Amino acid sequence: MSTPKTLDRTLLALADPTRRAILQRLSSGEARVTDVAQPFKMSLNAVSKHILVLERAKLVQRRKVGRDHFLSYRAEPLDAAAQWIEQTRHFWGSRLDALEKLLREEDANRS
């Protein structure tokens, strides 16, 4: 499971196309900060900040080798987020069929 704050960090980190692209890049293996930044139009510093956000969310891990920082993708937070979403979908979506839900709403409106 994931605490609310952890979930916040994970979802927030994923709610940005640049950061998702970075993760995608890392999903096929380790890369240095400069390499990760290369495809983007923004500055290296901007990418460095995005990486920090991903690190805070534990979606990215850093391994320093000399002046190079090797970044790698960690799947656990995504797993946790998926678990939360699936669980949520189950409880909010499928548990009630359409009729049941309708009845509940009518009941609520009556009060």
Place this chain on the structure above:
Amino acid sequence: MSTPKTLDRTLLALADPTRRAILQRLSSGEARVTDVAQPFKMSLNAVSKHILVLERAKLVQRRKVGRDHFLSYRAEPLDAAAQWIEQTRHFWGSRLDALEKLLREEDANRS
């Protein structure tokens, strides 16, 4: 599927405990703005803003009846987000086993 911007809005909307609590409340049926706001310590206006964020993400739908605005939970964006995450997990996580991934990384480091 969901466009990047749609996904951004969905994930951003979900990345806040207040908004998740609002959705949870609505998952058991329609409710008016005031009713939704009641359990929170913050002002009605603050909650109203959160609802707007959820509406922009299409996670909440509004039905006006007189002066009352009835809010309801819509599952589609969550479904789309879940789909994205599952697909992503599949391609980034499980496709390669540990050995394959290691080999790829060694190859990358060699360059």
Place this chain on the structure above:
DNA sequence: GATATAATCAACCAAAAGGTTGAATATATT
């Protein structure tokens, strides 16, 4: 018609997000 209720709008504020540039730090290379 007067008043109460449901909700937004508007202005403001502080903090965070996302970007910039320039300086600093640490490590390699010559």
Place this chain on the structure above:
DNA sequence: AATATATTCAACCTTTTGGTTGATTATATC
């Protein structure tokens, strides 16, 4: 030792976020 490279740190800027309070709009109720 001098220089180049990899990266962060620091300061700054603009926009967004998350909250406030006070006014406004629309609808019910007495």
